[in-house]
Amino acid sequence: MPDICIRPVQLSDRDHLLRMRVALWPKASAEELGRELTLILEGKAPVTLPHIILVAETGNRSVAGFLEVDLRSHADGCNPSRPVGYIEGWYIAEDHRHRGIGRKLVAAAEDWARSQGCVEIASDTWVDNEVSQRVHEALGYEVVDRCVHFRKTL
Numbered sequence: 001m002p003d004i005c006i007r008p009v010q011l012s013d014r015d016h017l018l019r020m021r022v023a024l025w026p027k028a029s030a031e032e033l034g035r036e037l038t039l040i041l042e043g044k045a046p047v048t049l050p051h052i053i054l055v056a057e058t059g060n061r062s063v064a065g066f067l068e069v070d071l072r073s074h075a076d077g078c079n080p081s082r083p084v085g086y087i088e089g090w091y092i093a094e095d096h097r098h099r100g101i102g103r104k105l106v107a108a109a110e111d112w113a114r115s116q117g118c119v120e121i122a123s124d125t126w127v128d129n130e131v132s133q134r135v136h137e138a139l140g141y142e143v144v145d146r147c148v149h150f151r152k153t154l
């Protein structure tokens, strides 16, 4: 296990973090992801429930990965009577994978959700992201639902 520090994101992480957000969400525009990130880092994101971005910093002070977690008023399969922690984004740079860094970030996200009073945390992934599904299960997450989304032009 390399020397890894999990900490809240700082303004100086912006460029590095943006590259990883673009890699995680390739269908979103880099400009939009950048605008959203700037608002989050400046504390001006238009959100009402608490949220945090955690980063994994290596011994040589580079950022190996990140996890964005927030509270949602409800999530599939969870008790609807109270807010739950929700993993919104989770990414480890390819050359840092399989070293337990993703697990450390999730443990920190779970601690954060507990500190917000949550007794459950939820997450999602694409149906074709089999690695993510296996990793979630390795970390104790159970599948509660599988969805098919539809659209129609009107």
Ligand SMILES: CC(C)(COP(=O)(O)OP(=O)(O)OC[C@H]1O[C@@H](n2cnc3c(N)ncnc32)[C@H](O)[C@@H]1OP(=O)(O)O)[C@@H](O)C(=O)NCCC(=O)NCCS
Residues within 6 Å of the ligand: 024, 089, 090, 091, 092, 093, 096, 097, 098, 099, 100, 101, 102, 103, 104, 124, 125, 129, 131, 132, 134, 135, 136, 138, 139
């Ligand atoms: C998913 C991801 C964040 C995992 O990060 P990671 O640092 O490689 O994960 P870890 O090394 O902490 O592994 C955690 C557990 O998952 C298992 N695991 C990791 N990679 C795996 C793989 N490719 N296949 C099966 N299991 C795997 C590990 O064995 C480990 O379990 P163990 O501790 O019981 O052995 C990383 O693969 C990634 O960034 N993927 C691309 C982006 C993505 O899909 N994000 C999730 C979208 S929700």
